Amino acid sequence: MKADRIKSNSEAVASGQYDAADKSSVGLVETQHFFYDQPFRTSSGRDLPSIELAYETYGALNSDGRNAVLVCHALSGDHHAAGYHHSDDKKPGWWNHYIGPGKAIDTDRFYVVSVNNLGGCSGSTGPSSINPSTQAPWGPDFPTLRVRDWVASQHLLMGHLGIGQWAAVIGGSLGGMQALRWALEYPALLRHCVVLASAMKLTAQNIGFNNTARTAITNDPDFHDGRYYDHQTRPKNGLAIARMIGHITYLSGDLMGERFGRELRAGSFTQGVESHLEFQVESYLRHQGDKFAASFDANTYLLMLRALDYFDLAREYGDDPVTAFREAQCKFFVASFTSDWRFSPVRSREMVDALIAAEKPVSYVEIESSLGHDSFLLPVPRYQTVFSAYMRKISEEYEMKGGE
Amino acid sequence: MKADRIKSNSEAVASGQYDAADKSSVGLVETQHFFYDQPFRTSSGRDLPSIELAYETYGALNSDGRNAVLVCHALSGDHHAAGYHHSDDKKPGWWNHYIGPGKAIDTDRFYVVSVNNLGGCSGSTGPSSINPSTQAPWGPDFPTLRVRDWVASQHLLMGHLGIGQWAAVIGGSLGGMQALRWALEYPALLRHCVVLASAMKLTAQNIGFNNTARTAITNDPDFHDGRYYDHQTRPKNGLAIARMIGHITYLSGDLMGERFGRELRAGSFTQGVESHLEFQVESYLRHQGDKFAASFDANTYLLMLRALDYFDLAREYGDDPVTAFREAQCKFFVASFTSDWRFSPVRSREMVDALIAAEKPVSYVEIESSLGHDSFLLPVPRYQTVFSAYMRKISEEYEMKGGE
Numbered sequence: 001m002k003a004d005r006i007k008s009n010s011e012a013v014a015s016g017q018y019d020a021a022d023k024s025s026v027g028l029v030e031t032q033h034f035f036y037d038q039p040f041r042t043s044s045g046r047d048l049p050s051i052e053l054a055y056e057t058y059g060a061l062n063s064d065g066r067n068a069v070l071v072c073h074a075l076s077g078d079h080h081a082a083g084y085h086h087s088d089d090k091k092p093g094w095w096n097h098y099i100g101p102g103k104a105i106d107t108d109r110f111y112v113v114s115v116n117n118l119g120g121c122s123g124s125t126g127p128s129s130i131n132p133s134t135q136a137p138w139g140p141d142f143p144t145l146r147v148r149d150w151v152a153s154q155h156l157l158m159g160h161l162g163i164g165q166w167a168a169v170i171g172g173s174l175g176g177m178q179a180l181r182w183a184l185e186y187p188a189l190l191r192h193c194v195v196l197a198s199a200m201k202l203t204a205q206n207i208g209f210n211n212t213a214r215t216a217i218t219n220d221p222d223f224h225d226g227r228y229y230d231h232q233t234r235p236k237n238g239l240a241i242a243r244m245i246g247h248i249t250y251l252s253g254d255l256m257g258e259r260f261g262r263e264l265r266a267g268s269f270t271q272g273v274e275s276h277l278e279f280q281v282e283s284y285l286r287h288q289g290d291k292f293a294a295s296f297d298a299n300t301y302l303l304m305l306r307a308l309d310y311f312d313l314a315r316e317y318g319d320d321p322v323t324a325f326r327e328a329q330c331k332f333f334v335a336s337f338t339s340d341w342r343f344s345p346v347r348s349r350e351m352v353d354a355l356i357a358a359e360k361p362v363s364y365v366e367i368e369s370s371l372g373h374d375s376f377l378l379p380v381p382r383y384q385t386v387f388s389a390y391m392r393k394i395s396e397e398y399e400m401k402g403g404e
Numbered sequence: 405m406k407a408d409r410i411k412s413n414s415e416a417v418a419s420g421q422y423d424a425a426d427k428s429s430v431g432l433v434e435t436q437h438f439f440y441d442q443p444f445r446t447s448s449g450r451d452l453p454s455i456e457l458a459y460e461t462y463g464a465l466n467s468d469g470r471n472a473v474l475v476c477h478a479l480s481g482d483h484h485a486a487g488y489h490h491s492d493d494k495k496p497g498w499w500n501h502y503i504g505p506g507k508a509i510d511t512d513r514f515y516v517v518s519v520n521n522l523g524g525c526s527g528s529t530g531p532s533s534i535n536p537s538t539q540a541p542w543g544p545d546f547p548t549l550r551v552r553d554w555v556a557s558q559h560l561l562m563g564h565l566g567i568g569q570w571a572a573v574i575g576g577s578l579g580g581m582q583a584l585r586w587a588l589e590y591p592a593l594l595r596h597c598v599v600l601a602s603a604m605k606l607t608a609q610n611i612g613f614n615n616t617a618r619t620a621i622t623n624d625p626d627f628h629d630g631r632y633y634d635h636q637t638r639p640k641n642g643l644a645i646a647r648m649i650g651h652i653t654y655l656s657g658d659l660m661g662e663r664f665g666r667e668l669r670a671g672s673f674t675q676g677v678e679s680h681l682e683f684q685v686e687s688y689l690r691h692q693g694d695k696f697a698a699s700f701d702a703n704t705y706l707l708m709l710r711a712l713d714y715f716d717l718a719r720e721y722g723d724d725p726v727t728a729f730r731e732a733q734c735k736f737f738v739a740s741f742t743s744d745w746r747f748s749p750v751r752s753r754e755m756v757d758a759l760i761a762a763e764k765p766v767s768y769v770e771i772e773s774s775l776g777h778d779s780f781l782l783p784v785p786r787y788q789t790v791f792s793a794y795m796r797k798i799s800e801e802y803e804m805k806g807g808e
Contacts, residue, residue, distance in 0.1 A: 204660040204685045205652060211686040212648040215693070219641035221625050237623035241645060244616040248609060253745075256608035262716065279713065281608045282615040289619070309683065312666065341657075341745075 016091050018084040024100050025092065026058045026083035026107050031123060034157050040118075046143040049132055053157055054116040054123025055079045058099055059107035061163070066398040068163040069105060070154060070190075071095065071114040072171030072178035075246070075304050076296060078122035081114040082107075097379050104388040105170065109395040113161065118153045119145045119303045127299030128229065138299075140226030145303055147174075147311045151181045158189070167394050168192035172376035173343060174304065177311045180351075184313070187329040192394050194333045196387075197340055197376040199347035200313040200321055200354070206342055209249055210305045213242035217298050226299050235298045240289030242301060247288050252339035252372035256281060321354035332362040333390045335383065337375035363390060420495050422488040428504050429496065430462045430487035430511050435527060438561050444522075450547040453536055457561055458520040458527025459483045462503060463511035465567070470802040472567040473509060474558060474594075475499065475518040476575030476582035479650070479708050480700060482526035485518040486511075501783045508792040509574065513799040517565065522557045523549045523707045531703030532633065542703075544630030549707055551578075551715045555585045562593070569593050571798050576600035576780035577747060578708065581715045584755075588717070591733040596798050598737045600791075601744055601780040603751035604717040604725055604758070610746055613653055614709045617646035621702050630703050639702045644693030646705060651692050656743035656776035660685060725755070729762035736766040737794045739787065741779035767794060 019025070031054050039047040056079050061068055071081050073094070082099035084092055099105045099112055116124040119142065127142040158166070169182040169190045176198025183193040202210075217223060220238030224231050248256070260281035317324035332355055336348035345366045355362040367383045369375040375383065423429070435458050443451040460483050465472055475485050477498070486503035488496050502508045503516055520528040523546065531546040538545075562570070573586040573594045580602025587597040606614070621627060624642030628635050652660070664685035721728035736759055740752035749770045759766040771787045773779040779787065 201666060203657055204664040204666065204683070205655075205657040207664075207666065207683050208648075208652040208660060208685050208689055211683070211689055212645060212652065215648065215690060216620060216645045219645065241616060241620045241623065244612075244619065245649065248612040248616065251609075253607055253609040256612060260608040260611075262605060262608065262611065279608070279611050279615070281612050285612055285615055286619060 018087050018089050018092070020087070024102055025096065026100050028087065029056050029058065029080075029083035029085065029093075031056055031079060031085070033123065034160050036153075036156050036160075040153065040156075042143040042149050043146045044144050048118075048125060048143065051118060051125045051153060051156075052123070052129075053118065053125075053153060054120075055157060056081065056083075056093075056114050057161075058082050058112040058114075059110050061111040061161075062398075064398075065162065065164050066167060067109060067395065068111045068113060068161070068166055069168045069170055070158070070166050070182075071099070071105070071112055072150070072154070072169065072175035073114070073117060074171070074173040074175045075308060076243075076292070076301065077175070078120060079114045079116040079124075080122070082112070095377065097377065098384075098387065104384060104391050106388075106391065106395065109399075110167065110391070113157070113163070115154055115157060117150045117304070119149075119300060119307075121297035121300040126297065127226070127303060128297045137229040139229060140299065142299065142303065144306060146307055147177050147181045148185060150178055150307075151185050154178070154182075155186060155189070164189075166190040166192075167398055168194050168391070170194035170196075171198070172196035173198055173373065174308050174311075177308070177313075180313055181311075183328040183330050183332070184324055187327055190330045191397070192333065193328070193330045194387075194390070195348075195351065196335045197337055197343045197348075197373055198351075199343050200351050201311060202309055203347075207309050209245055209342075210309055213245045214302055214305055216241035216245070217302060223298065226302075228298070234293070236290070236293040239293035239296065239298045239301060240286070242289075243292040243296075244285045244289040247285060249342050250373040252341065252370055254339060254370045255372055258370070260284065321351070322357040325355050325358035325360055328358070328360055332360060333387075334362060334364045335367060335376070335387065336365075337367050337369040337371070337373070337380070337383075339370050340373040340375060342373045422491050422493050422496070424491070428506055429500065430504050432491065433460050433462065433484075433487035433489065433497075435460055435483060435489070437527065438564050440557075440560050440564075444557065444560075446547040446553050447550045448547050452522075452529060452547065455522060455529045455557060455560075456527070456533075457522065457529075457557060458524075459561060460485065460487075460497075460518050461565075462486050462516040462518075463514050465515040465565075466802075468802075469566065469568055470571060471513060471799065472515045472517060472565070472570055473572045473574055474562070474570050474586075475503070475509070475516055476554070476558070476573065476579035477518070477521060478575070478577035478579045479712060480647075480696070480705065481579070482524060483518045483520040483528075484526070486516070499781065501781065502788075502791065508788060508795050510792075510795065510799065513803075514571065514795070517561070517567075519558055519561060521554045521708070523553075523704060523711075525701035525704040530701065531630070531707060532701045541633040543633060544703065546703065546707065548710060550711055551581050551585045552589060554582055554711075555589050558582070558586075559590060559593070569595065571802055572596035572598050572795070574598040574600075575602070577602055577777065578712050578715075581712070581717075584717055585715075587732040587734050587736070588728055591731055594734045595801070596737065597732070597734045598791075598794070599752075599755065600739045601741055601747045601752075601777055602755075603747050604755050605715060606713055607751075611713050613649055613746075614713055617649045618706055618709055620645035620649070621706060627702065630706075632702070638697070640694070640697040643697035643700065643702045643705060644690070646693075647696040647700075648689045648693040651689060653746050654777040656745065656774055658743060658774045659776055662774070664688065725758035726761040729759050729764055732762070732764055734764075736764060737791075738766060738768045739771060739780070739791065740769075741771050741773040741775070741777070741784070741787075743774050744777040744779060746777045 082093040176195040217238035220235035223235040314321040314324040336345035486497040580599040621642035624639035627639040740749040
């Protein structure tokens, strides 16, 4: 029964389009907005005069408020994590594989909150928003943000929604860093911390890739030192390159081999027609880069990359993650994926070792997958099973509590 | 004694500068030029009306001509493989660790020939050369080249130098592909094929990285569809990004961690001073990118990347490398490096398996190294030992022949 459900679900998602009869989808959803009309002090010491956060919720909050979970997005994600905005949407939210009735984050059990991070470009206050003091877009004057700023702003939303404690804070990659920061900053406000394909800090190689992506954007003549809004242009070329770098490195080498091999788009080498030869992997990557560059704000991407680079769980704890994790009061679930070479299982094991040394309850699973870093977003059967089982356990905890 | 020599050699190289007393260096060398005043038919079917090849030689050709070895360069290399051009040169040729008296490619025993590949930008005919029919630089009108074109042009130089057979054709990475092609195209003209950190063809991931690098160059507004010479400009930004991508991926993640960690150039995070934070790995990569972009020709880089992508050892042999290798008459030495993730040991093992199936003599060594793809250029003790031993064996073969 469960297997059937997952299967039909995958099929629905494979087609992607909205299907009113699909019982595993949260269906049509609406973006909501939270306005915080007071100064928000960022970790850089600078204030935003007010902030707005775009968010969505799926499922219903129980009367005791104990079934709320926060989903944190990664680098280029947004608040639209599940369901559809319109009945003619071609694609659902970015985590539709894992959020919905009967899915790992089961909306029949959980009240799911998903926020566009501060600094984002999908409705939350960010570099493309109007700076009230200049009546022009913030652009490069938007404060640098760190993961802790997102956590602080999510905490404000939590209060607004009347949630006293999260059943879980959940995130993959940069989202996992937010979940970790929640566990240290507001230890009493979450019962579980779910950290997928993440790390306590980036490696030098990761920072190198991010820096190359940033340089591609900032060197684009259309970037205009971040003031491209004033020039009615966008650094599309640079942003496309940045996305291509990300895209290759978030897939595994094996997966790219399976998907594209060395197939030529034109079918074969043709003598004399040299300049238009293209491998399929090339047109795929260019398409991905161009698509992203057409819709995403470059300053937001720079801001998110920076937050990723700067995240260092234990920096304020004498560089000792064990000391850091002693702050936590929640239980941890950590998952990594064998072919993920940007957030490799080694990084997760370091985290788990520190959690164990700090005597925190932690469940760890290393999932065999050829899908690279993106595994956490994709339907990987064993991951679906283990993640679902852990979330089911969380819901049973509060259901038991509720029954007392 | 051997260890001492290697050690003092490394020290000399560590300082880098010319040292007249350094007995392990070939010392001052001069670039020579080979003019071929007839049409050169490229594999694309187009003719170059004439070609010029810049090359260097180290050591002396024996009277029987049996001690000549050809060294083939990789993506951004040139003919200047060893020694110094001027006594105030700060750095020697790119393979100075391995070419010189007493080194692996021992210039007391071998006559070493090193060529700037056709299409290059260091003296050989390439896109930045003048097209005689227009009296302007070739630019994008330069024919697309494949590895076989380099082999054919090296064959012309071989005749010019009066060499009847190479004792060995040697190359790393893209240079290894040339060595492999030599073994199939001119099987009688080489006795050994030395293939280091190479592959029979690129993976989709490799093509993806190369394509991202290409896109960074061609999207640069200063590229002008490859006619930047006419605009007195160069696509420096794009070329720098391309080089940064290459640089990260040619190092191992571990090496980058060891070298740079997450050290900040400024020393620490400073609240309020946000925009100028830089990790050391960032300034290193930007410096590498800018340095390269200031000297290398973008059209040459595009041409070399394309040749790398298109190389497919067995394409004309029914996609069967065993069939391909049956053409060969030489012996093979193959080396790979454990931390090389762009030309991983898996690719070398595939090659070795095919060679064994084709019943060709092959020695294979997988070297433990944390230096990534660049290992083949760097002093790695076990590699130095094994490579030296194999080359010594080659020299003993012809010395024995000479004594018969």
